[in-house]
Amino acid sequence: MSALPFPEEEGRPGTGRSWSGPGFHLVILRESRDFWEDRSTEAVEAAERKLEAGVAALTEILAGRWGAPEAVDLGPYLGFDDLDPEVRAREPLGFLCGVASSVQVWRLPNSERWIGLAIGQADPEWPLQVLAAVGEASSLVRRTTG
16 A cells, blocks of 8 residues: 555545545555444443554554654644635545544655554544555645744
């Protein structure tokens, strides 16, 4: 996934377990059950613990290959602090901002790409998802305002 070419046109999210576009790839690695019937704290926390354990194991493997990840807070990519309301985060960060608060990022050596892992949820009734993303290194750069 980290070396696959990026397509020239964006695929639609939600049409499968993976999608890509100019400068990014996204894939759902694992998914919990949905929470339509039971949104209790216990049910959600149990699902989170299970997914977090899987992410921790995968993080350990990736850290062995590329070193410790960088925790990237997605809040600044939402654009709330930007004076220009038309400024949007580049993908895959734009999508990740809508479902997660942070992403663990490895900047790939000898590459202009990064790979990241996040646990996200689009809506409280929907499943939690372990997401892997690949993006261009330049997508992590936030322009400053003011």
